[in-house]
Amino acid sequence: xxxxxxxxxxxxxxxxxxxxxxxxxxxxxxxxxxxxxxxxxxxxxxxxxxxxxxxxxxxxxxxxxxxxxxxxxxxxxxxxxxxxxxxxxxxxxxxxxxxxxxxxxxxxxxxxxxxxxxxxxxxxxxxxxxxxxxxxxxxxxxxxxxxxxxxxxxxxxxxxxxxxxxxxxxxxxxxxxxxxxxxxxxxxxxxxxxxxxxxxxxxxxxxxxxxxxxxxxxxxxxxxxxxxxxxxxxxxxxxxxxxxxxxxxxxxxxxxxxxxxxxxxxxxxxxxxxxxxxxxxxxxxxxxxxxxxxxxxxxxxxxxxxxxxxxxxxxxxxxxxxxxx
Numbered sequence: 456x457x458x459x460x461x462x463x464x465x466x467x468x469x470x471x472x473x474x475x476x477x478x479x480x481x482x483x484x485x486x487x488x489x490x491x492x493x494x495x496x497x498x499x500x501x502x503x504x505x506x507x508x509x510x511x512x513x514x515x516x517x518x519x520x521x522x523x524x525x526x527x528x529x530x531x532x533x534x535x536x537x538x539x540x541x542x543x544x545x546x547x548x549x550x551x552x553x554x555x556x557x558x559x560x561x562x563x564x565x566x567x568x569x570x571x572x573x574x575x576x577x578x579x580x581x582x583x584x585x586x587x588x589x590x591x592x593x594x595x596x597x598x599x600x601x602x603x604x605x606x607x608x609x610x611x612x613x614x615x616x617x618x619x620x621x622x623x624x625x626x627x628x629x630x631x632x633x634x635x636x637x638x639x640x641x642x643x644x645x646x647x648x649x650x651x652x653x654x655x656x657x658x659x660x661x662x663x664x665x666x667x668x669x670x671x672x673x674x675x676x677x678x679x680x681x682x683x684x685x686x687x688x689x690x691x692x693x694x695x696x697x698x699x700x701x702x703x704x705x706x707x708x709x710x711x712x713x714x715x716x717x718x719x720x721x722x723x724x725x726x727x728x729x730x731x732x733x734x735x736x737x738x739x740x741x742x743x744x745x746x747x748x749x750x751x752x753x754x755x756x757x758x759x760x761x762x763x764x765x766x767x768x769x770x771x772x773x774x775x776x777x778x779x780x
Contacts (some may be wrong), residue, residue, distance in 0.1 A: 479741050481722050489722035490578050494588075496684070496715025500569030502594060504537070504707045505602070507562040511701070512555035513601075515608045516548045521601075525699060526557055533696060536703055537599065537613050539655035540696055552607045563599035563611055573713060575626060582630045588644065590622040618651030622664065636674040636754065643667050648690065658697070664690035668711075678721055679751040684713045721745055 481489075508523065514532065515521045522532040524545055532545035547553070554561055570593045577586025596618070599611040628642025644666040650659065668686030675681060691706040723736060726744040731737075734749045749755060 481743075485722060485724075488720045490580075492577055492579060492584075492586075492717050492719045494573075494575040494577075494682075494715055494717040496571075496573045496575075496682075496713040498571060498684075498711060498713035498715075500571055500592070500709050500711040502567040502569055502707050502709040503564065504567060504596075504599070504705060505562060505564040506703055506705045507556075507560060508703065509556050511561075511703070512553060512557075513561055513608060514545060514547070515552040516546070517550045521608050521611055523696075525701070526555055529553075531698070535614055536694060536696070537611075537705065538615070538650075538653050538694075540658060540694065542697060552604070554604060554608075559603060561604070562602045564602050565597045565599040567594050567596050567707075569594050569709060569711070571711065571713065573715070575717075577626060583627075584629065584640075584642070585625075585627050587623075587625045587646075590624075592620045592622070594618055594620055615653040618653050620651060621649040623647060624664070624666070628670075638670075638672040638674070638680075640670040640672060641668070642670065644686075650692070655694075658695045660693040660695070660702070662691055664688055666711075668713075672717075674754065675752040676750075676754050678719045680717045682715060682717065684711075684715075686711045686713070718751070 510526055511523045512526055512529075513521050514524055514529075520534060522534050522543075522545065523536055524530075524532055529547075530545055532543050533540050534543065535541045571590050572592070573588060573590040575586060575588035577584045594617060596613050596616060599613070601608040601610075624644040624646025626642055626644045628640055630638050630640050632639040645663060648661065648664055650656075650661075666686050666688040668684045670682050670684040672680045672682040688709045688711065690708065691704055693702040693704050695702045723743055723745040726733065726737070726739070726747045728739065729747070731739075731746075732748055734746050735755065736743060736745050738744070746755075
């Protein structure tokens, strides 16, 4: 009687270990690296600068820019209170317009646009991800328009047209929905920022920023994804007014749309044979390797690569023939 298989390997005349080589696993350092995902993105942002001038008043002399003054002290005037403060005396000229925050709400508002370049690094486990990142942004400023009395108070231009801002942050998020190769991720970025050299750092007290976003990711392969991420960001800073105990709080919240890609470092090394055409993960000797020819922007099939998922006889004009070969 001949048996096709044995109930126990020890019953085999020739042990199976002579036919199967025990595979060497991936190194510890390589396994750690394979958990890391790096991302790079750019996009467009719209920032709204605005503030209220509680405790101050605005004086508008003819043919001059508007100035601030303390509600209880009209003699001292302040200009450039967006990024730094210039102190000068106030003179009331014929036809001047004065308004005080004690009687009405006053302030200025401006629109700016941003172009961010953002880099991130995170680790994913289950449906969650945690990491950090860095962003470098170009911000183009606009003139500040008064929120009240626009017919009596002129626009306030800044003494700079644009500036660069750096941001550094931690990030946390998770996947909340998956549809085939599409993922919906919600996440938050929390961190600090550094305003450009046009701002007087000695007068500015910064807070942290909070950025909340929803990301739609498309898996191109097991390593490579592309994404679009709309988000809203909340941040502000206080600018102290010299020779007083008062400050002006500037809010500059922003809306962003970032587009970019992420790449996860592969756990398997690339096949060392230059002429190897295997499209799927495969073995040479006692080691496993990933394909040299399978592009990172295509999904890896567990049974065969997908460089050519359709046979030639089903492509183009041949697909109308029952048996072209």
